[in-house]
Amino acid sequence: GQQVMQIPxxxxxxxxxxxxxxxxxxxxxxxIQWYKQRPGGHPVFxxxxxxxGEVKKQKRLTFQFGEAKKNSSLHITATQTTDVGTYFCAxxxxxxxxxxxxxxxxxxxxxx
Amino acid sequence: DGGITQSPKYLFRKEGQNVTLSCEQNLNxxxxxxxxxxxxxxxxxxxxxxxxxxxxxxxxxxxxxxxREKKESFxxxxxxxxxxxxxxxxCASSTRTSPATNxxxxxxxxxxxxxx
Numbered sequence: 001g002q003q004v005m006q007i008p009x010x011x012x013x014x015x016x017x018x019x020x021x022x023x024x025x026x027x028x029x030x031x032i033q034w035y036k037q038r039p040g041g042h043p044v045f046x047x048x049x050x051x052x053g054e055v056k057k058q059k060r061l062t063f064q065f066g067e068a069k070k071n072s073s074l075h076i077t078a079t080q081t082t083d084v085g086t087y088f089c090a091x092x093x094x095x096x097x098x099x100x101x102x103x104x105x106x107x108x109x110x111x112x
Numbered sequence: 113d114g115g116i117t118q119s120p121k122y123l124f125r126k127e128g129q130n131v132t133l134s135c136e137q138n139l140n141x142x143x144x145x146x147x148x149x150x151x152x153x154x155x156x157x158x159x160x161x162x163x164x165x166x167x168x169x170x171x172x173x174x175x176x177x178x179x180r181e182k183k184e185s186f187x188x189x190x191x192x193x194x195x196x197x198x199x200x201x202x203c204a205s206s207t208r209t210s211p212a213t214n215x216x217x218x219x220x221x222x223x224x225x226x227x228x
Contacts, residue, residue: 006154033216042202042219043155088154090217098143098162098206099170100217102155 002027004091006103014111019079021106023072023089030092032065032072033100038085079110115139118203118220124228125190125197133188133223135203142207144186145217148172149200158201161186190225198227 003026013019023032031050035043047056049065049072056063062075072089089103116137125131135144143162147155157170161180175194180186186205190197201224204217 035217042221043217044219045216048216090155092215098215099157099160099168100145100215101157101171102147104154 002101004089004101004103006087006089006106008106009104010107010109012109012111013079015081016078019076019083019108021074021087021089021108023074023091023103025070025091025101028069030069032069033090034063034072034074035088035090035102036085037088037105041085043088076108079108081110081112084108084110116203116205116218116220118201118223120223121221123223123225125225126228128192130189130191131225133190133201133203133225135186135188135220136184137186137203137205137218137220138184139205139207139218140183141205141218142183143205143215144180145204145206146170146176146178146186146188147202147204149202149222155202158188197225200224 006023033048034046036046037043047063052069053067054065060077064073086105086107088105090100119134145160146158149155156172158176159167159170159178161167164183167178167180175191177189200222202222203220206215206217
């Protein structure tokens with residue numbers, strides 16, 4: 001079946017360092033979404049990418065969708081302690097099914 | 113306030129027992145989802161429903177059952193056939209826009225199920 005993997009599984013960074021998580025799908029995706037889950041919380045929608053090669057920015061966060069629409073990345077510049085949490089990508093593999101498949105997640109810890 | 117309410121927050125199951133997790137939303141969303149979260153494994157889709165009285169199996173439906181009799185409600189039953197039910201269960205909903213690529217999921221606060 002369709003699989004969406006993320007690397008790394010865990011990442012510890014010093015506050016102020018950059019952070020990147022990568023999302024790779026076994027099949028072409030119609031879109032890619034990114035969610036953030038704070039410790040003890042639930043996932044919250046961050047952004048969606050739809051077009052091949054699309055790049056979007058939200059303040060210190062940069063999101064990219066690969067040309068083949070099978071991979072994506074989230075880059076955080078100058079991390080802050082508020083960035084702590086697990087970041088998930090999610091993709092719609094089969095158009096029209098409304099069946100979103102989530103990646104395995106990357107847990108980020110920021111050391112002050 | 114509009115949102116998704118999951119209850120209970122913590123639930124304990126005895127061996128051989130069925131338990132039901134509640135999920136209610138007042139966002140007027142058509143689609144609802146159940147995900148299971150295990151440490152290091154991300155979110156796995158159990159069941160989803162695009163419309164009232166209709167639902168489809170996700171990737172790990174065995175040992176679970178759902179119903180969708182009302183738009184607002186999508187309860188999940190963890191049956192005794194589910195041998196490893198300990199996990200964090202998340203319910204989500206979305207507006208079921210067309211195309212589906214315009215969806216975004218809104219999550220409840222989750223239920224932690226543990227086996228006694």
